[in-house]
Amino acid sequence: MEDTVAVKSPAWRESRAASERVRIRSGIRFSALLVYGAGLVIFFIVLCALFPGQIAPYSPTLMNVDAIIQSPSLAHPFGTDYYGRDVFSVVVHGTRDSLLIGIASVLVGGLIGAAIGAIAGFLGGVIDTIIMGLIEVMMTIPGILFALAVAAAMGPSLFNIVLAVALSAVPGYARVFRSQIISIKGRPFIAAARSVGAGRVRIFARHVLPNAWAPLLVMATIGLGTSILVGSGLSFLGLGVIKEIPDWGTLLSQGRGYLTVAWWMSTFPGLAITLLVLSVNLLGDKLRDRLDPKKNRI
Amino acid sequence: MSNKRKIVRSLPVLALIFAIALAGCAQKPSSGESSAAGGASPAAAVSSASPSAESGNTPQGGELSYALATSPDQLDPHRSGYAVAVRVIRTIHDSLVAQAPDGSIHPWLATEWEASPDGKSYTFKLRQDVKFHDGTPFNAEAVKYNYDRILNPETKAANSQSLIYPYESAEVLDEYTVKLNLKTPSSAFLGNLSQALVSIVSPTAAEKYGDQLTKNPVGSGPFKFVSWEENSQIVVERNPDYNWGPDSLVDNTGAPYLDKIAFKIVPEEATRIGSVQSGQILAGETVPPQNIASLANDAKLQIFKSNTQGLPFTLFINQKREPWGDTKLRQALQAAIDVGSIVKTLYLGTYDQAWSPLTPGTLGYDASLENANKFDQNKANALFDELGWLKGDDGIRAKDGKKLTLRYVDGSPNREKRNDIAAIVQQQLKQVGIAVEVEITQDFRTVIFEQGNYDIYGNSQVNSDPEALRNFYHSGAKSIAASQNLPGYANAEVDALLDAGLVEQDPAKREDIYKQIQQIIIRDAVIIPIYVFPYTVAASKTVEALKFDSLAYPLFNDVYLGK
Numbered sequence: 001m002e003d004t005v006a007v008k009s010p011a012w013r014e015s016r017a018a019s020e021r022v023r024i025r026s027g028i029r030f031s032a033l034l035v036y037g038a039g040l041v042i043f044f045i046v047l048c049a050l051f052p053g054q055i056a057p058y059s060p061t062l063m064n065v066d067a068i069i070q071s072p073s074l075a076h077p078f079g080t081d082y083y084g085r086d087v088f089s090v091v092v093h094g095t096r097d098s099l100l101i102g103i104a105s106v107l108v109g110g111l112i113g114a115a116i117g118a119i120a121g122f123l124g125g126v127i128d129t130i131i132m133g134l135i136e137v138m139m140t141i142p143g144i145l146f147a148l149a150v151a152a153a154m155g156p157s158l159f160n161i162v163l164a165v166a167l168s169a170v171p172g173y174a175r176v177f178r179s180q181i182i183s184i185k186g187r188p189f190i191a192a193a194r195s196v197g198a199g200r201v202r203i204f205a206r207h208v209l210p211n212a213w214a215p216l217l218v219m220a221t222i223g224l225g226t227s228i229l230v231g232s233g234l235s236f237l238g239l240g241v242i243k244e245i246p247d248w249g250t251l252l253s254q255g256r257g258y259l260t261v262a263w264w265m266s267t268f269p270g271l272a273i274t275l276l277v278l279s280v281n282l283l284g285d286k287l288r289d290r291l292d293p294k295k296n297r298i
Numbered sequence: 299m300s301n302k303r304k305i306v307r308s309l310p311v312l313a314l315i316f317a318i319a320l321a322g323c324a325q326k327p328s329s330g331e332s333s334a335a336g337g338a339s340p341a342a343a344v345s346s347a348s349p350s351a352e353s354g355n356t357p358q359g360g361e362l363s364y365a366l367a368t369s370p371d372q373l374d375p376h377r378s379g380y381a382v383a384v385r386v387i388r389t390i391h392d393s394l395v396a397q398a399p400d401g402s403i404h405p406w407l408a409t410e411w412e413a414s415p416d417g418k419s420y421t422f423k424l425r426q427d428v429k430f431h432d433g434t435p436f437n438a439e440a441v442k443y444n445y446d447r448i449l450n451p452e453t454k455a456a457n458s459q460s461l462i463y464p465y466e467s468a469e470v471l472d473e474y475t476v477k478l479n480l481k482t483p484s485s486a487f488l489g490n491l492s493q494a495l496v497s498i499v500s501p502t503a504a505e506k507y508g509d510q511l512t513k514n515p516v517g518s519g520p521f522k523f524v525s526w527e528e529n530s531q532i533v534v535e536r537n538p539d540y541n542w543g544p545d546s547l548v549d550n551t552g553a554p555y556l557d558k559i560a561f562k563i564v565p566e567e568a569t570r571i572g573s574v575q576s577g578q579i580l581a582g583e584t585v586p587p588q589n590i591a592s593l594a595n596d597a598k599l600q601i602f603k604s605n606t607q608g609l610p611f612t613l614f615i616n617q618k619r620e621p622w623g624d625t626k627l628r629q630a631l632q633a634a635i636d637v638g639s640i641v642k643t644l645y646l647g648t649y650d651q652a653w654s655p656l657t658p659g660t661l662g663y664d665a666s667l668e669n670a671n672k673f674d675q676n677k678a679n680a681l682f683d684e685l686g687w688l689k690g691d692d693g694i695r696a697k698d699g700k701k702l703t704l705r706y707v708d709g710s711p712n713r714e715k716r717n718d719i720a721a722i723v724q725q726q727l728k729q730v731g732i733a734v735e736v737e738i739t740q741d742f743r744t745v746i747f748e749q750g751n752y753d754i755y756g757n758s759q760v761n762s763d764p765e766a767l768r769n770f771y772h773s774g775a776k777s778i779a780a781s782q783n784l785p786g787y788a789n790a791e792v793d794a795l796l797d798a799g800l801v802e803q804d805p806a807k808r809e810d811i812y813k814q815i816q817q818i819i820i821r822d823a824v825i826i827p828i829y830v831f832p833y834t835v836a837a838s839k840t841v842e843a844l845k846f847d848s849l850a851y852p853l854f855n856d857v858y859l860g861k
Contacts, residue, residue, distance in 0.1 A: 063643070063725050065639040083643060083718070262588070
């Protein structure tokens, strides 16, 4: 291949370079479009979570015996389920819990992970070795399996689900935050601060922490998608909370027995999960590009 | 390039979601795939024809794969309490007598019997040619051993204990004659003896295995136990010596035509039915209502449906927990629940609504209760108001500062859509101002039977005789925390009627007694009957001559695999 390229004329090379530029430019446009789309989707989903009553045409608990298992129509855009509930209304009302599990578990997991990482990274030494050893052990267990075990052991409740998903994400946050702390600890300005007599606590709080949070933010944004997915997965597997208004994972699970006769029961909740996770991931990627010091520094 | 990478990065996420969504409906028929798993190809069926069979034109051999919806708890008949276990137990074990669908009692391992004039003992003459699978001869000693074993607390007998009531002792009169003595006369006794949970196990094996008999069941039935892989399958094989099948139930009283039956345990309903549709499994039980219509139209499949007998699926209201001890309050509850729409919505017309503590077809069933207690929300609201339970600002009724709540416990997994019943009841009761707290738990045995921590719990029981009511409504039955029966019901009149029904010899008078009991139980709003469970099986059309006994349990003696 190398040979054939070498004998090609320079003109050909130029045209290839030009086409590459066009591709990149149109690619950027496409990616920007995707990001705007993702933003729009998230905006709408957050609206659904905040004001479900204004968006859903029916009550999510209204069981209409005369309208069970109806395919999508103008009156019921997502069809109706086997209780005679309007699937669209149930999905809209289920947004809050799905989103809540995702956000809460990222916050809890991120905070615990950051705390562990900060302690290990800043104190170093034996403490670091012990903590990171434990984290390594936790990392050998796959995240979803860990969440499953925690959820099964503690029983179904919203708090337990959040904790299960959060704990499964802790090792990742801890490792990233620790390495960030360690790298900042070695920077000259920390040595400078120490030389003018700043205490350990002050250095940590005023100089290390403010400079270490950016990667964690990116990780949390991308982790949000994973958390929503794991939370929905737990609900799907029947480890979630049985409530009047089910979250998306539960809806997916309830409809799967009907998939051959009524595809819409699990397809639409599934699409909702897909769209949300996809959008969050796209935005997370964008955020990472923005905050990446290697990309933005001159 | 980074944009491309992003999309690629998102793909696994998409894939995972679709994988989750599709996991339930896996095992769709892939075209042209042979049924290697079932192992029941026509070629195998023809080649392994057995020479010892008497009827020459019935295709011999082959393996029937039969998917069960849940795993049996025990294969020791005396210790099991699950209907699903009976489907397997029945193939391995025989009973003394057989009950025909019309309720009449016929010979099986006993050839004839005679009741003493006072009704307190039965003398059975036994077949002399019967051998258990381990070679132990069947005789009067074996019968005595079995029934004494059920009474022995060390056996930890389950449902068999109430089935054998009021059995007291047995006397071996000669090698093939046994006399069973009862505490009181019982009209239910003979019928109950026909049930698989009091069938006869090999005394040698029971002595040898003790508690482990459940993993090594040995009976005298048409099939011998081969293996039990936990949560996967139970295999039984043909008993070539079998020659004592009950002619009142099956045509083939000799050895069965099938070489083997593999009972596959497939709890996931879409998978179970999908495997039957694709031909991987030849038969699957408990077809979901939403699939019955489409399967019935499938040219390759057939649907068997047989209503079970005994107690329908019933919601028991726990009277021992306040405020549900109040009969009027329970009557209001009864009027507030629209059972008709629950059954119609969830079972799409494939299950019948239940109206009584007994199912239609059970002796003494009172058909006059049908449509008697109708859903009436206005009546319910009026009753609640009258009792002083008034709606608060949140729409929930309260009295003396206490909110009207109801704790509804149900088991997991979602068998027969029972969890969905809870969800609908929750919505219906919310409309009249009751806050229903639904708890779905795998550990319902602890919550219900040890702690008694429920206001409503639903249960059903397959049984041959209305005497089954005793265990649920007689104040002497203490199945919950050793202190109360399931509804916490104590009514001297019902107790007396149940005792009278047990000893009454005249069937017409017996029927009358059980009708009175049903009327009282419904009048006192002790329960809310929901549905009669039809046992359904979807099977390939190659499965021929599958029969069901009076309790809707499958009989495999006549089954053969056609083309």
